[in-house]
Amino acid sequence: xxxTVALTGNxxxxxxxxxxxxxxxxxxxxxxxxxxxxxxxxFVANGKVNxxxxxxxxxxxxxxxxxxxxxAGARVMTTTSSxxxxxxxxxxxxxxxxxxxxxxxxxxxxxxxxINIHCDHSDSMGARDAGWxxxxxxxxxxAYDTTIQAIRIAENKNVHLPVMILYDGFIIxxxxxxxxxxxxxxxxxxxxxxxxxxxxxxxxxxVAVGSFDGLHGFYFEHKKVQNEVIERSKDVIVKVGNEYxxxxxxxxxxxxxxxxDDAEVGIxxxxxxxxxxxxxxxxxxxxxxKVGLLKLRSFRPFPAKELFDSLKKLKALAxxxxxxSTGSFGGPLFGEIRSAFYDGKNSPKIIGYIYGLGGRDVxxxxxEKVCNDLSDIVKTGKIxxxxxxxxxxx
Amino acid sequence: xxxxxxxxxxxKYNQHLEGALIPEAGNAEYYKTGGWRTERxxxxxxxxxxxxxxWIFCPDTSVIVEDAKIKEFDYDHxxxxxxxxxxxxxSAISMIDENEFKKQExx
Ligand code: SF4
Ligand code: SF4
Numbered sequence: 001x002x003x004t005v006a007l008t009g010n011x012x013x014x015x016x017x018x019x020x021x022x023x024x025x026x027x028x029x030x031x032x033x034x035x036x037x038x039x040x041x042x043f044v045a046n047g048k049v050n051x052x053x054x055x056x057x058x059x060x061x062x063x064x065x066x067x068x069x070x071x072a073g074a075r076v077m078t079t080t081s082s083x084x085x086x087x088x089x090x091x092x093x094x095x096x097x098x099x100x101x102x103x104x105x106x107x108x109x110x111x112x113x114x115i116n117i118h119c120d121h122s123d124s125m126g127a128r129d130a131g132w133x134x135x136x137x138x139x140x141x142x143a144y145d146t147t148i149q150a151i152r153i154a155e156n157k158n159v160h161l162p163v164m165i166l167y168d169g170f171i172i173x174x175x176x177x178x179x180x181x182x183x184x185x186x187x188x189x190x191x192x193x194x195x196x197x198x199x200x201x202x203x204x205x206x207v208a209v210g211s212f213d214g215l216h217g218f219y220f221e222h223k224k225v226q227n228e229v230i231e232r233s234k235d236v237i238v239k240v241g242n243e244y245x246x247x248x249x250x251x252x253x254x255x256x257x258x259x260x261d262d263a264e265v266g267i268x269x270x271x272x273x274x275x276x277x278x279x280x281x282x283x284x285x286x287x288x289x290k291v292g293l294l295k296l297r298s299f300r301p302f303p304a305k306e307l308f309d310s311l312k313k314l315k316a317l318a319x320x321x322x323x324x325s326t327g328s329f330g331g332p333l334f335g336e337i338r339s340a341f342y343d344g345k346n347s348p349k350i351i352g353y354i355y356g357l358g359g360r361d362v363x364x365x366x367x368e369k370v371c372n373d374l375s376d377i378v379k380t381g382k383i384x385x386x387x388x389x390x391x392x393x394x
Numbered sequence: 395x396x397x398x399x400x401x402x403x404x405x406k407y408n409q410h411l412e413g414a415l416i417p418e419a420g421n422a423e424y425y426k427t428g429g430w431r432t433e434r435x436x437x438x439x440x441x442x443x444x445x446x447x448x449w450i451f452c453p454d455t456s457v458i459v460e461d462a463k464i465k466e467f468d469y470d471h472x473x474x475x476x477x478x479x480x481x482x483x484x485s486a487i488s489m490i491d492e493n494e495f496k497k498q499e500x501x
Pocket of ligand 2: 487
């Protein structure tokens with residue numbers, strides 16, 4: 001039986017970590033992730049888990065310790081945010097190229113500067129090329145559920161990739177909401193025992209990990225494999241999401257479609273803003289406006305074909321980016337969605353908005369404005385502004 | 395596990411081990427680093443007292459010892475760094491320009 005509780009997103013994720021009971025956690029506190037580490041450290045101190053908790057002096061060391069422990073054959077988790085993720089940068093690539101199934105929360109916070117501790121997605125977007133699976137969550141329930149699924153996805157023998165669970169700083173991490181926790185036993189059964197195939201502490205079959213490749217040069221070959229593997233992981237994400245649905249009543253896929261079936265215009269969004277946008281969609285529907293929403297869960301792997309199939313019937317589409325890739329043509333999500341539509345016939349007109357940077361609140365009015373802009377595009381057939389800002393003081 | 399890498403340069407991208415693992419421990423000896431050498435250590439056995447300092451200091455385990463005595467250098471792997479020559483308390487090791495040996499080979 002599931003338990004209904006009132007918890008912050010961070011407390012919910014700490015509970016998921018307790019239930020998973022990983023072999024090793026190496027983490028360093030950073031706002032707004034701190035309370036996960038605090039709470040988990042309490043579980044360790046009180047003997048609620050058997051985890052070896054490694055106190056480190058920086059996130060660079062945290063991820064390095066995770067890589068070492070995972071290569072040694074342990075089930076490993078960590079958590080971070082913002083500058084912490086930035087400090088892990090070079091080791092993120094090592095973790096994915098060594099194919100280590102490390103699972104990490106990144107509680108979304110902007111990257112300085114100016115120094116700012118609030119939510120946007122610039123931290124995780126900066127790590128989008130690091131070879132990690134990236135799953136965005138709308139609320140605390142999804143963050144909890146995705147933590148449990150991430151273990152199965154990362155450790156699947158057709159995947160063996162690290163997974164980053166992303167949820168919005170403060171909005172999800174610190175707000176208390178109602179959610180359901182699974183029974184400890186059910187989580188234990190769902191994640192199962194970790195049985196690595198080749199690992200450093202297997203003294204019967206010694207291996208060398210992380211050797212220099214520059215002389216013969218097989219780097220290129222390994223990158224092609226990584227691309228193929230992360231593409232294949234789409235099936236595993238869906239399979240694990242469905243299996244989790246049987247256990248919990250909440251199924252997950254690569255994205256969630258909300259009232260898209262007969263929609264004329266649509267919005268694509270990541271993270272907690274999906275909740276706000278759903279409310280606006282409902283209000284628009286009450287006024288007979290055919291608006292729909294697609295909440296992308298899996299940003300890496302990017303399900304280009306699946307997104308195309310889901311959104312191709314729309315007349316106009318707005319992509320909302322909570323990060324700005326300075327100097328690029330629109331935000332990262334906008335660019336990839338537009339690219340997915342390049343070969344499509346009768347593709348929707350696609351516009352992009354940068355919103356919510358540095359924790360700027362996104363209101364119902366903002367999303368309404370987006371819907372109205374889309375309606376205008378459908379009516380006039382003309383785009384006034386391809387890429388615009390939402391909520392900036394102009 | 396013995397790892398057959400004779401043809402590794404022609405392996406297809408998906409023939410390599412996951413995560414660029416190397417399944418054979420200590421296989422660095424397959425990689426002959428002797429070609430990097432510009433100077434070759436040469437020992438004067440008259441001066442040598444077999445203290446084994448050179449053996450301890452060699453960063454490439456290229457001083458071969460037998461029955462607690464210096465036998466020879468492993469020129470397949472010795473990179474010619476000269477550490478042994480510097481550390482030898484008896485100055486029994488000289489570093490000789492590789493060109494000298496090339497000249498000898500050519501004549
Ligand atoms: S020159 Fe360097 S590598 Fe060669 S034997 Fe001496 S110490 Fe070892
Ligand atoms: S350090 Fe010099 S004296 Fe000692 S064993 Fe080596 S060559 Fe001989």
